[in-house]
Amino acid sequence: MRNFIQPGKVLTAVAPSGGVVSGQLVQVGLIIGVAATSAAEGEQYELALGEVYELPKVSAQAWTMGAAIYMDATGIATTVATDNTKIGVAAAAAANPSGSGLVRLNDNF
Structure with missing residues (x-):
């Protein structure tokens, strides 16, 4: 091309x-x-863009693989959709408490 x-x-x-x-x-x-x-x-x-990254997350959340992940106003990954921007999905389970989680970022819109 x-x-x-x-x-x-x-x-x-x-x-x-x-x-x-x-x-x-x-x-x-x-x-x-x-x-x-x-x-x-x-x-x-x-x-x-895209790919899987270890990102800071809301510590008090437990994630399951494949859960929708959002970015809050402070740049922290969260499972809370309200007032946040969807960024991808959890690439692995993450415990509560834990300070980070694996996220597969969206690479298409």
């Missing part, structure tokens, strides 16, 4: 106010990804 640009598993984005830290869950418009690199505000960074 003459119009193919790239696979799209990693996109270059510009860091928002406060910058980004490698491994941080980031939302850019409708795109949800994990910062693959750190960057100060206004600098470019790589945003990884």
Whole structure:
């Protein structure tokens, strides 16, 4: 294909106010990804999409594999849908309490 640009598993984005830290869950418009690199505000960074990541979660939640996972306003993964953005599904069970869980990020809309 003459119009193919790239696979799209990693996109270059510009860091928002406060910058980004490698491994941080980031939302850019409708795109949800994990910062693959750190960057100060206004600098470019790589945003990884799809795939499975270990992300900080609401500690007091137990997750089952395949459960819908959302991102709250603070960037923490949760099973609570209300007022949160769907980011993917739990890739494995996660205990209550636990500070992180495995999430398979959505890579299509």
